[in-house]
Amino acid sequence: MYLIGITMGDPAGVGPEVTLKAITSKHSFKAQYVIYGSVKVIEYYRNLLGIELPVNKISRAGDYKGGRINVIDVVDIAMEDFEIGKVSPKCGDAAFRYVEAAVKDALEGDIRAVVTAPLNKEALHLGGHNFDGHTEIFAKLTNTSKYSMMLFGGPLKVIHVSTHTSLRNACDRVKKERVFDVINLANDTLKKMGIKEPRIAVAGLNPHAGESGIFGDEEIKEITPAIEMARENGINAEGPVPPDTVFLKAVKGKYDIVVVMYHDQGHIPVKLLGFDTGVNMTVGLPIIRTSVDHGTAFDIAGKGIADEKSMIEAMKTAEMFN
C-alpha cells in the first residue's frame, strides 16, 4: 500500500461530501488516502452522512492509520465561518492552501499522487489566488511549462490545446508549437496507460476543419504543420478532423483520444457522455494529479445528495498511474 492525498476542495461546495463518500465507499482501493482539508468541516460531513469511522487528525501523511478518516488540518476553518453553497474569499483561500500543501508533499515523496475535489474559481480569485484553476496551480507549484488538461468520460478521452480563456483568446492560442506539444503529451500519457501506438485524432478549430481555408486558415497554418511534425516523430496522429464528427468517430473506436482546440470543444462531448464518472487529469507534471470532472455544485451542497462516482474514478485513475 502507498499513500495518495485528496484535497477536499472549496469547503462550501460538494468536495468534502464526495471525498468522504468515496473514501468510505465499498470500492477496494489499492492506495491509502489522506485528506488535505479542514478537520471541522470533515467532522460535520461525517455526522451528516452518518459515517461511523472516526476522524484521525494528523500532521503528516506518514502518520496515516487504517480504519479511520485521516485528515491533515491544513486550514482551521469551521462551519460557522462560511455559508454552504456561497462564494467566499475564505473558502477560496482554504481550497488553495489544501492544494499547496498536497503538492509540496507529493514533490517531497510523502504521497504518490494528488486527487482534487472541486474548487470554485471565483472564490479562488477572491481569496487572492489569480489562477485559472487547479491545472495552472499545479503547473506553477511544480515549475512545469508543458502541460495539458486531459479529460476521460464514458467512451471518450480528450486533451486540450487551451482551457480557461475566452473563446476569442482560445482561437489565438491555436499555434503549431502548442498543438505539437499537446499531441506529444497525449501520446506519452496513453502509452503509460498501456496503449502501444495511440491513435490520435486532432480536431480542427473551424467548421468543417476550415473547408480548405474558406472558413478559416488555422487548420492550414497551424494544425496541419503540427500533425506533420508529430508524424515525422513517429506518432500516429491524423487530422485536422472536422470537429462535428470527430467524437462520433472516436466513440465508434477509430481513435483513442481527440486533441481538442478549446475548453468546450472537449468538455461538452465528454460531459454529455460521461459526466457521472468523468475524470480530469493534468498531464506533463512531475507528479500525478487527477480530479473529479464536476465543479463545486453549490446548488446541491450540504444536502447529502452529491454523487461520488467521479471522485472514485479519479482515485482509481491516480492508482492506475502508480
Ligand SMILES: NC(=O)C1=CN([C@@H]2O[C@H](COP(=O)(O)OP(=O)(O)OC[C@H]3O[C@@H](n4cnc5c(N)ncnc54)[C@H](O)[C@@H]3O)[C@@H](O)[C@H]2O)C=CC1
Ligand atoms: N475540478 C474542479 O475544481 C472544477 C471546478 N469547477 C468550478 O466549480 C464552480 C461551479 O461550476 P459549474 O459550472 O456550476 O459546474 P458544476 O459541475 O459545479 O455543476 C453543474 C451541474 O452539475 C451538478 N453536479 C455537479 N457535481 C455533481 C455531483 N457530484 N453530484 C450530482 N450533481 C452534480 C450540479 O448540481 C449542477 O446542476 C465554478 O467555479 C467552476 O469553475 C468546475 C469544474 C471542475
Ligand SMILES: O=C(CO)COP(=O)(O)O
Ligand atoms: O474547471 C475545470 C474544467 O472546466 C477544472 O479545471 P482545473 O482542473 O484546472 O481546476
